[in-house]
Amino acid sequence: MTMVRKCGVLLAVVVLLPALAWGNGFALFEHGARGVSMGGAFVAVADDASAGYYNPAGLAFLEGTQALAGAFLITMSSKFRGDNPYPGAGYKTEMEDQIFYPPHFHYSAPLAGNFRWGLSMIAPFGLGTWWPDNYAGRFISKRIDLKVFDVNPNVSWKLFDNFAVGVGFDYFLVQVDLTKSIGVINPYTQRVAEVGQVHMYNDTWAGGWGYNLGVLWKLGGGFSLGTAYRSRVEVEINDAKASFVQFSTGYADFDAMVAQLIPFDRNPKGYTRVNFPAEARIGLAWRGEKTIVSADAVHMGWDSFSELPITVVGYPHLSSVRPEEFRDAWTYRVGLERKFSDTFAVQVGYLRDRTPMPTHIVSPMLPDADRNGYSVGFSWQVNPKMRVDGSFLHLPFDNRSTKGQNLDNYNGTYRTRAELFGMSVVYSF
C-alpha cells in the first residue's frame, strides 16, 4: 500500500522533472549511483535493483523486496570557437548554463518460485542544448529539450543457482521542444534578417514500445558473465504544435511579404519521429571477498538515428528532413569496488565513449564528441535495510572540430565537459 503510494509520488516527481543531458549521442546511462561509480561497468555485477536497467537477469538473484531511487545532478558546459567562413575565426560563444537531474527508480520483488518481477523508471535518453539568443547559429537551433522517460516492467527467472535470465518491456514517453530563429534574406539590405522564431513542441507525451533481455551467468571462481540487450524504440510525435512568432525588421512590406509565407500566430500541427537506438552490452566481473572488478563493452545501434523529420503540417516549404546519419558506436567501461568494512565500500571507474556522430553532423543541436569518464563513489549501509550510494563522474569531452564539413556550414570547435553528482537510496524490505 505504502509502496504503491511511494511509486505514485516518485512517478509524479520523475515526470515533472526536466530530465536531460547528452553525450554518447544523447543516451544516458546514469540510472543508479553505484553502477555509475563503477564507470557503468555493471552488466555482470547487477546485484541491486538498478539491475532493472543494467541487466534484468541480475534481479533474479536478489532476496526479498528492494527499491532503489535517486537522481543525478548534471552540470554541463560547452564552449564554441568559430572557423571561417561561418561564423568566422575569432567568433566565440558558450552554451547557457543548465543543470539536469535525471531521476531513476527501480523496484524488484518475488513473484513465485524462482521468478521475480520488477519495475524500472529511468530516463534512457535526453538532450538539452541551449545557446544564447543572438548567437550566430540561431538559425540552426537555439534550444532543444528532448525528454525521454522509460517505464520498464520486467520478469526475471533463476533457471539454475548460477544462471538467470530477465525480460522486460519498455514504454517510452517522449517530449520534444525545439526552438530556432527564422532567417530570410531581406531584399532591401541584401542580408539575412531574423524575421521570427519557431517553437515546436508536444505538451502531451508521445509513446513507443520496446523490449529488453538479460542473461547473467555465475561462472564459478568468483567470475560472472553478463549480457543485456535493449531494443530500438521508434517514437512518432504526431500532435506537436508549431508556434511561429514574427519579429519586425523595420521594413513594413518585407514583414508583410514574410507574413504571407509563414503562418505566424496560427499554430499549425507539427510532426517528428525519433528512432532511439538499440543497446547491447556484454561484461565480465570478478567478485572476491572484499573486491569486485568489472568490465563492459557496450554497442549502441545508433544507425537507427539516420534522420530527423521536422514537419509543419500543411506547410511543406517550412518542413524538412534533417540528415542525422549517426553511426553505431562502442563504449567501454571498467570499474572496481572495494569494501573497507561491512558497512562501507568505495568504487572507482573509467569509461571511454565513442561518439556516434560523424563530423558533418556535429552542430549546435548536439555537439557530441568522444569522451572519457572518471568516476568515484561510495556505498554506505546505514542499517540492515537501507543503503546510500553516492557518485561523482567527471566527463571531459575531446575537443570536437567540424573541420569545415558541417552541413549547415556552421564550423568551429566545441569544447565540452560535464560533471555528474548522483545519489541513490536502496531500501530492502
Added chain:
Amino acid sequence: MKKATAALVFFALGIATLASAQVNFTNYVALGDSLTAGYASGGLAKFYQEHSYPAILARQFGMASFQQPLVSDPGIAPVLKLQRLIDPQTGTLAPLLVPSGTTPGQPINATYQGIYNNLAIPGAKTGDLLTKTGDIGKVQRGEIDPNTIMYDIVLRFPKIPGTNITGTAVAQAIAAKPTFLSVWIGNNDVLGAALAAVPIDGVTMTPVATFQQQYRTLLATLRSQLPNTKMVVANIPNVTAIPFVTTIKPYVFTPQGQKVYLLADSGPLTDNDYVTLQASSLIAQGYGIPGTGKLLPDGGIVNGQFVPGVVLRAAEAAAINARIAQLNQIIAEEAAAVGAPVLDVNSIFNEILAHGYMLGGIKLTAAFLTGGIFSYDGVHPQRLGYALVANEFVKRINSAFGARVPQVNLQKYLEGTETTTTVMASQVQIDPGAFNSTLQLFVPQTGKPQRPVIRRHLRPEVPGGGRPLRP
C-alpha cells in the same frame, strides 16, 4: 652538440621548405570584366567595389594597399535599389527597382600614381584586354563616351606613364609586376547572347576560334612576361544559373488560376523557355499576355538588323550553355598550358542553382531579390555573393599552391557587419554634369508594374545594348 647542429640544420631546411611552398601575395593584380570589377546592381559603385572579390582576396592576403578604380556612390550608372516590394495600390507583391540616385558617382581614386591592382573593366571581352585602352583625361574634360567610359576609368593612361607602351589591361598588368595574378575573363564573350536573348556568332557571341586565339594570346603573353608570377584563372558560369534568365516564368496565371503561356512574336512559349528580366516592364504593360494582342520580342536579325529580345528559347539557352562548355574547355586547356589552376565557377554556380549554399543554417540561393547571392541586376553578385566567390578563390588557391590563405568570414556579409580597409590615394573633383550622357544609357521605363520591374536597362554588355527595346 652534433645532434643540436643537425637539429638546427633540419629546422632551417624545414623553414626553407615551408617558405618555398608559400606563394608571394604582396602584389596582387586582377584582370577581368564586370564580375572582377565588383560591378553590381547595374553600376560600378564604391559600395560594391570595396567588396569586389579581388578586394576581399587582397584583405585575405594581408595586403596593406589594394588600389581600385573606385567610383563614388551611387555609382556609374547609379546602382539600382529596391524601392518597394508590395504595390500599395493593389496590395500585391510587385517589387520595384529604381536607380538610387539621379546624379552618377565620380571616380575618386583617379589620381593614384601607380597602376591599379584591380584592372577589371566592366563589359570587357577577352580580346578587349589585349587591345583596348582608356583615357581618364577624357572623363576629366567632361568628354563622356558611353562606349569607353569604363576603359577610361579603369585603364586611364593611353600609354603607360614613363614608357611608350600602349596601356592595355594586359600591358598594365605586366607593368605592375604582380607576384600574384587572377584572370576571370570570357563571360562577355557569351553573356551578351543571354542578355539580348539571341545567340548569334559574331554578334552576341565571340566565335570559338576567335576566343581560343585571344585567350591563348592573353595567357601566353602574361606567362612569358611574368614567368614567376603565380596565376589563377576562372571559367564561365552557365547563363541558366543567373536570375536575369531564371526569374520570370514563361507563363502567368489568370485571376481564375488558369495557367496560360506567354506569347512571343515567334509563337507561344513552353515550359522550358526562359524570359529575361528585361521583359518585366513589358509584361506589366500587357506584352505577352494572351488577348492583349501585344507580343514579347524574341529578337534576332530583322530586316538585316540585329534586334535584342527578351525570350530565350530552350534551344537558345541550350546553345549558349553548350558554347560556354566549349569556351570552358578552351580555358581549361590554355590554363593548363601556362600552369594556372582553374576555379570552376561554372560548377559552383550550377551547384548553387541546384542545391543552394548553406551558411549558418541559412540557405542562399540563385533566386532574384531573396536568394542573397545576386544583386538587383540579376546578373552580377551582390556583396555577399562576391564574398562567396572570393572564398571559393581562397580554397582553390590554397589547394593549388599549398597556401594557407584564411577563408573569408562570410558571417559578416550575411549579417552585415563587414569592414573594409581599402586605401584610397586621393579624391578628384569632376563636374557631375559631365556624366549626364552616361545616364542616357539607362532609359527609364514607365508603366504599371505588377511584377519585378527594373526601370531601366542593365549596364549593356550587349552590342548595341542599352537602347530601349522596341517591341
